[in-house]
Amino acid sequence: xxxxxxxxxxxxxxxxxxxxxKRFLExxxxxVVCAYDGETALVLAHSEKPDLILxxxxxxxxxxxxxxxxxxxxxxxxxxxxLMFTAKGLSRDIKRGKEVGADEYIxxxxxxxALVATIRKHLGIEE
Numbered sequence: 216x217x218x219x220x221x222x223x224x225x226x227x228x229x230x231x232x233x234x235x236x237k238r239f240l241e242x243x244x245x246x247v248v249c250a251y252d253g254e255t256a257l258v259l260a261h262s263e264k265p266d267l268i269l270x271x272x273x274x275x276x277x278x279x280x281x282x283x284x285x286x287x288x289x290x291x292x293x294x295x296x297x298l299m300f301t302a303k304g305l306s307r308d309i310k311r312g313k314e315v316g317a318d319e320y321i322x323x324x325x326x327x328x329a330l331v332a333t334i335r336k337h338l339g340i341e342e
Contacts, residue, residue, distance in 0.1 A: 223245050223265055225269045226250045260282075267295065283312070283316055
């Protein structure tokens with residue numbers, strides 16, 4: 216039986232981070248699409264229909280808070296988990312992430328193993 220791989224949209228303006236996340240997540244059975252700025256993230260979210268979005272805060276064009284808020288205001292994205300992952304770890308940043316609808320706030324640097332566990336949790340996938 217061929218199970219559909221969950222699709223993850225990874226959004227980060229640092230290509231090294233995006234490439235690492237893509238390789239690591241694909242190794243763990245996910246289909247990964249990447250964007251490097253907020254505007255492209257919105258376009259890809261609509262065209263690719265990801266099962267989960269991994270979203271940096273500090274992005275060119277539109278920041279991650281704005282991207283998250285725009286997507287969570289749309290009915291088709293209300294149930295799509297958005298995990299903010301960022302170096303901005305101040306409590307006000309975390310609070311703002313929750314206010315715009317982020318389902319989780321992960322502070323960089325992070326453990327790849329913990330990231331996969333968090334993604335699986337939000338997608339309802341058993342380990």
